[in-house]
Amino acid sequence: MTGLLLVSHSRKLVDGLADLTRELSGPSVPIATAGGEDALGVTAAMVAESISSLLSQGVSGILIFGDVGSAFISAETAIELAASSKPVQIVDAPLVEGAIAAAMTLSTGASMDEARQAGEEAYTIRKQ
Amino acid sequence: MTNADFRQLWLCFGQAAAQNKEELNRLDAAIGDADHGTNMDRGMQKVAEQLTSSPPPTLQAACKMVAMTLLSTVGGASGALWGSGLLAASKVFPDMDSCDDKTLAAALQAFVSSIQQRGKAVAGDKTMLDVFLPATAELSQEVDHAPAASVIPPIAAKAKLWAEGTAPLLAKRGRAAYLGPRSIGHIDPGATSSALWWDCLGQVMGASK
Numbered sequence: 001m002t003g004l005l006l007v008s009h010s011r012k013l014v015d016g017l018a019d020l021t022r023e024l025s026g027p028s029v030p031i032a033t034a035g036g037e038d039a040l041g042v043t044a045a046m047v048a049e050s051i052s053s054l055l056s057q058g059v060s061g062i063l064i065f066g067d068v069g070s071a072f073i074s075a076e077t078a079i080e081l082a083a084s085s086k087p088v089q090i091v092d093a094p095l096v097e098g099a100i101a102a103a104m105t106l107s108t109g110a111s112m113d114e115a116r117q118a119g120e121e122a123y124t125i126r127k128q
Numbered sequence: 129m130t131n132a133d134f135r136q137l138w139l140c141f142g143q144a145a146a147q148n149k150e151e152l153n154r155l156d157a158a159i160g161d162a163d164h165g166t167n168m169d170r171g172m173q174k175v176a177e178q179l180t181s182s183p184p185p186t187l188q189a190a191c192k193m194v195a196m197t198l199l200s201t202v203g204g205a206s207g208a209l210w211g212s213g214l215l216a217a218s219k220v221f222p223d224m225d226s227c228d229d230k231t232l233a234a235a236l237q238a239f240v241s242s243i244q245q246r247g248k249a250v251a252g253d254k255t256m257l258d259v260f261l262p263a264t265a266e267l268s269q270e271v272d273h274a275p276a277a278s279v280i281p282p283i284a285a286k287a288k289l290w291a292e293g294t295a296p297l298l299a300k301r302g303r304a305a306y307l308g309p310r311s312i313g314h315i316d317p318g319a320t321s322s323a324l325w326w327d328c329l330g331q332v333m334g335a336s337k
Contacts, residue, residue: 043208044207087215
């Protein structure tokens with residue numbers, strides 16, 4: 001199963017999003033979070049640690065969703081640090097809608113690519 | 129450059145980060161979130177502590193240690209960019225006590241290329257690269273004709289001017305980019321801390337003659 005990694009400068013933001021995503025997708029999709037540990041902010045080491053933790057749970061790949069700016073630079077650096085043999089990809093998607101769309105897609109037994117695409121397509125779903 | 133020079137460079141930068149913490153925060157307050165000085169200072173104090181308590185035996189090991197320390201202690205783009213750059217540089221530095229001038233120039237080039245790749249910024253985007261790009265370009269050119277000990281100090285002397293030259297630029301990357309034209313008129317804090325680093329490199333290499 002592909003796992004999701006939610007990266008934010010704010011701990012409250014990703015904790016809340018992880019709760020919401022689990023509620024909507026069910027318990028089958030592994031979800032980890034990174035960022036905002038002592039104060040607002042993300043380091044590459046925080047993201048690398050969460051990648052390792054998901055890999056140690058036996059996921060077959062990881063899709064990363066981030067909030068703004070340096071979350072993505074930190075995530076890219078963390079992917080390099082983790083040097084995983086399993087695919088670890090950053091998804092260009094809105095954090096909340098993208099994570100939910102990908103998790104729900106994965107919960108139906110879909111592939112990593114399908115989940116990634118669902119995350120990216122979340123940009124096109126208008127609210128009004 | 130010797131391992132001792134490398135250590136001295138980071139101890140110097142640690143002092144500079146501490147002395148300029150408030151100034152860097154003030155510059156960052158104008159176009160970012162006012163923590164660049166606090167972040168860099170926290171990282172550098174940790175680096176200084178590690179270099180003093182358990183000095184790595186080779187240039188490569190020392191560079192890698194600084195990289196890993198910054199990746200875990202400096203949040204935001206600065207930590208990831210300095211960290212990735214130094215990781216790339218550590219692969220160029222030999223696993224020995226010293227390196228020749230061309231290797232030093234190549235390591236700095238690897239540092240800059242890695243930061244360009246990760247941050248996707250180019251010259252004139254109002255970032256740390258507005259100091260590092262001209263400085264490493266001059267170094268790579270001149271190190272063929274003269275020793276780094278005499279080439280680096282005059283380059284380092286220009287770094288502050290390059291940092292100040294970011295003031296009229298429009299920010300294209302990072303948080304300051306959200307401000308668009310309102311970023312114009314402010315000196316980039318990342319370029320300013322980069323100039324402090326070059327000042328230290330100039331001092332250390334100048335003294336190594």
